[in-house]
Amino acid sequence: MLLAVQLPEETMADATEIVKKNDFDKFQADRVIKVDEWLNRWENKQTPFHMNEAHKMLKKYVDVMLNGKDHLRILFPLCGKAVDMKWLADLGHKIVGIEVSEKAILEFFTEQSVSYSKEAVSDVPGATLFKSSDGKISIYCCSIYDVSSSFIGKFDGIWDRGSLVAISPCDRQRYSELMLSLMEDDCCYLLEAFDYDPRLHKGPPFFVPFSAIEELYGSTCNIKFLEAADMLTDRQREWGLDYFIQNIYMITLKAT
DSSP: OOEEOOOOHHHHHHHHHHHHHSOHHHHHTTOOOOHHHHHHHHHTTOOTTOOSSOOHHHHHHHHHHHTTOOSOEEEEETOTTOTHHHHHHHTTOEEEEEESOHHHHHHHHHHTTOOEEEEEOTTSTTOEEEEETTSSEEEEESOGGGOOHHHHOOEEEEEESSSTTTSOGGGHHHHHHHHHHTEEEEEEEEEEEEESOTTSOOOSSOBOOHHHHHHHHTTTEEEEEEEEEEOOOHHHHHTTOSOOEEEEEEEEEOOO
């Protein structure tokens, strides 16, 4: 169940103290996620992060992203087979996903009953573009670091659910620079991040506190906190956690 939450003062104090006493990167800095790990997860159906319905936070804040505009281009980094893509496409928007697992992409089109074509991507050797027959959904099968605005363009919106929190901490700077390069001037970037005690779980998903987001995006973007929700389930308790907070942020480029 998704609930708006205010952490108890003592829990917030404890969490704050952890970050104060230790550089947050130190807890998970040695955790490196390789491509094969993600491919194996999809092959072995070890994808508990996948949701069968459109994300509640996306539904709640979609108007913030759209800002009264129609027919936006919206980016889904590390999209998996997110049903959110079909949901937004049905609202009239053009979706571009990036996913390294071809299995995840094929499952998306099959499960959503969307016909598609596939073609090689001339700009990225070995990459494949899967495109819905109506042209509303395009998914690039490649490493996210192989894409650039030179061939996928820029975007009016970004839905970063399970992407920043999934990449290796050592790659965050590279990732954030890519996201910034793909943002139109008036782009609205909705970001999901998680707050928990990183001493108890190595990730993914990784602990990404506001201080990390501010370090990555604060110099060029406005960062607005939208909501926190208690997402603690038995799965996180098995990791040894006693709190697991989902934070939603809106990121927009500063006026120049």
